[in-house]
Amino acid sequence: MLEIILKQLLNGITVGSIYSLIALGYTMVYGIIKLINFAHGDIYMVGAFIGLIVATQLTSNFIVVIVVAMALTAILGVLVEKVAYKPVRNSSRISALISAIGASIFISNLVVLINGPQREAYPQIFPEINFVIGGITISFLQIFIILVSIALMFGLYYIVHNTKMGVAMRAVSQNMTTARLMGINSDKVISFTFAIGSSLAAAAGVLVGTYYRAVDPLMGLLFGLKAFVAAVLGGIGSIPGAMVGGLVLGLAEVMGVAFISPSFRDAIAFGILIFILIVKPSGLFGKATKEKV
Amino acid sequence: MDSILNYLFNDYIIQVATITGINIIMVLGLNLITGVTGQLSLGHAAFMSIGAYSSSIISIKLGAPFIVSLLAGTGFGALFGALLGVPILRLRGDYLAIATLGFGEIVRVVILNTPYLGGALGIYGIPPSTNLAITAFFVVFTIFFMYRLEKSRHGLAIRSIREDEIAAEMMGVNISKYKVLSFTIGSAFAGLGGALYAHFLSYINPIDFGFMKSIEQLCMLVLGGMGSITGAVFGSIVLSTVPEILRFASEYRMVTYGIVLILMMVFRPQGLFGKIKVNV
Numbered sequence: 001m002l003e004i005i006l007k008q009l010l011n012g013i014t015v016g017s018i019y020s021l022i023a024l025g026y027t028m029v030y031g032i033i034k035l036i037n038f039a040h041g042d043i044y045m046v047g048a049f050i051g052l053i054v055a056t057q058l059t060s061n062f063i064v065v066i067v068v069a070m071a072l073t074a075i076l077g078v079l080v081e082k083v084a085y086k087p088v089r090n091s092s093r094i095s096a097l098i099s100a101i102g103a104s105i106f107i108s109n110l111v112v113l114i115n116g117p118q119r120e121a122y123p124q125i126f127p128e129i130n131f132v133i134g135g136i137t138i139s140f141l142q143i144f145i146i147l148v149s150i151a152l153m154f155g156l157y158y159i160v161h162n163t164k165m166g167v168a169m170r171a172v173s174q175n176m177t178t179a180r181l182m183g184i185n186s187d188k189v190i191s192f193t194f195a196i197g198s199s200l201a202a203a204a205g206v207l208v209g210t211y212y213r214a215v216d217p218l219m220g221l222l223f224g225l226k227a228f229v230a231a232v233l234g235g236i237g238s239i240p241g242a243m244v245g246g247l248v249l250g251l252a253e254v255m256g257v258a259f260i261s262p263s264f265r266d267a268i269a270f271g272i273l274i275f276i277l278i279v280k281p282s283g284l285f286g287k288a289t290k291e292k293v
Numbered sequence: 294m295d296s297i298l299n300y301l302f303n304d305y306i307i308q309v310a311t312i313t314g315i316n317i318i319m320v321l322g323l324n325l326i327t328g329v330t331g332q333l334s335l336g337h338a339a340f341m342s343i344g345a346y347s348s349s350i351i352s353i354k355l356g357a358p359f360i361v362s363l364l365a366g367t368g369f370g371a372l373f374g375a376l377l378g379v380p381i382l383r384l385r386g387d388y389l390a391i392a393t394l395g396f397g398e399i400v401r402v403v404i405l406n407t408p409y410l411g412g413a414l415g416i417y418g419i420p421p422s423t424n425l426a427i428t429a430f431f432v433v434f435t436i437f438f439m440y441r442l443e444k445s446r447h448g449l450a451i452r453s454i455r456e457d458e459i460a461a462e463m464m465g466v467n468i469s470k471y472k473v474l475s476f477t478i479g480s481a482f483a484g485l486g487g488a489l490y491a492h493f494l495s496y497i498n499p500i501d502f503g504f505m506k507s508i509e510q511l512c513m514l515v516l517g518g519m520g521s522i523t524g525a526v527f528g529s530i531v532l533s534t535v536p537e538i539l540r541f542a543s544e545y546r547m548v549t550y551g552i553v554l555i556l557m558m559v560f561r562p563q564g565l566f567g568k569i570k571v572n573v
Contacts, residue, residue, distance in 0.1 A: 034387075036387055036390075083555070087559040088558050088559060091562050094327075094333055095562040097333070097387070097390065098511070098512075098515055098554055098557075099555050099558040101554060102550075102551045102552070102553070102554025102555040102557075102558065103551065103555060104551070105508075105547055105548075105550055105551035106548055106550075106551025106552055106555070109547035109548045109550075109551065110548055112547070113544060113545070113548060221504065225394070225398070225504075229395070232388075232391065261406075263402075263405070263406040264402060264403075264406060266398060266402050267398070267399050267403060270394075270395035270399045271395075273391065273392070273395040274392055274399070277384055277388055277395075278381065278383075278384075278392075281388055
């Protein structure tokens with residue numbers, strides 16, 4: 001029994017750390033322009049596909065695959081922001097949300113047009129190595145996914161807290177008008193945020209591809225929504241919140257599948273979502289915002 | 294040969310017209326929630342599925358007459374609308390949108406995994422009792438109902454919530470009562486639409502009522518203009534018929550859909566017929 005629990009714990013942390021990577025993109029964008037970036041899940045899917053193309057056509061060197069996917073997807077993220085979000089930045093919230101939904105529909109269906117709706121097998125980038133520690137089998141891939149996620153999160157933490165751009169990001173998220181008065185180019189900061197968030201999503205896409213060994217053009221919607229749940233769970237707008245939220249969601253989902261029923265996997269995430277929203281809408285790490293009259 | 298072609302063509306047009314009518318009923322329900330009250334809902338299809346499934350079950354398993362199953366579908370839509378409305382309408386804006394979205398997904402997953410409701414196979418053999426005349430009757434009824442509601446004292450209270458919630462509360466409007474009321478009525482019409490839909494196609498499947506269906510309904514509302522009955526009707530007609538006309542380009546349909554949404558929000562966010570700016 002203990003072995004099963006430990007095994008599931010490891011699975012949960014693996015999936016959870018991937019959720020965290022995607023959730024970071026949602027939370028950063030929301031923190032800065034108060035918009036649910038509905039296209040984020042599809043950007044993650046495109047990242048996975050770019051990784052697939054690089055891995056099958058160019059090289060199976062993991063570093064190259066993930067770096068190329070992250071760089072190209074960052075450009076895509078900035079492009080989406082310029083086309084679909086920037087023009088509606090001063091419109092009502094619902095306009096921005098619908099524009100984001102439009103971007104999501106456009107990206108996923110463009111990939112369907114190019115690739116077809118079928119699943120694609122992901123190449124095996126890593127040899128299958130399993131360690132057995134105290135009766136539990138741990139795959140090298142799981143350890144690797146967790147380590148890559150941790151490294152990327154530390155990278156993000158460094159950027160946000162120790163660079164000039166990071167300071168500007170935090171300033172804009174506090175108050176865009178004041179930040180602008182202080183000479184911060186808010187457009188540049190917003191583009192940078194989208195670039196970082198999208199590249200993290202691309203990394204998550206490549207990791208998911210190597211973990212589940214398959215990708216498909218419509219995988220962005222559900223996985224993205226669940227990552228969004230993770231961001232809300234941790235408190236949207238909070239970077240540590242997104243990390244913790246992702247882990248909690250991953251663990252809850254894996255435990256739910258193992259001990260309740262595998263068919264209710266997706267309902268678990270959204271059940272948690274509604275529960276959190278009703279009990280503590282600001283999430284675990286979020287600040288409650290006061291209504292401005 | 295000519296007459297066969299003629300017959301088929303007419304049949305096809307009647308089918309498209311009926312589906313359009315059903316969409317009008319549901320989008321008017323969504324208009325009450327999102328356009329008139331200003332509460333963004335991304336789970337309208339969930340109430341449609343509740344109406345469709347409850348009316349089908351009552352028709353098939355209990356052998357109830359059509360009108361009873363329609364009333365049951367409407368009633369269950371309203372019941373679940375109220376049940377969800379009470380806890381979540383304290384939430385605002387984006388959070389409310391996400392909660393309704395989550396509710397929609399939960400309903401879909403639960404139906405998908407309940408053998409009694411047919412699971413992934415759906416339900417077959419629902420009596421095909423809906424026809425164009427019945428749909429037209431309910432469309433007229435819904436338009437009349439929504440018009441009267443908006444013009445009434447209650448309608449004024451509901452609109453005041455959209456304009457400024459805090460000011461409305463100060464003026465003594467019972468905000469939570471009216472929010473739940475509007476959510477319940479809106480969901481009831483989604484339930485009615487779902488019941489009509491099930492009894493028209495005589496086959497339903499959980500995939501028909503997913504997130505994309507909710508988005509489709511929202512798009513119809515947005516295209517016409519939120520808060521406008523004319524707009525909701527017009528948007529439903531355009532987005533129900535244009536994809537049929539453009540069926541030859543069906544591969545590009547969804548891509549175009551995405552572009553249209555973005556362009557619409559950039560250049561005319563209030564919709565084609567909308568006068569008001571809804572701030573959710």
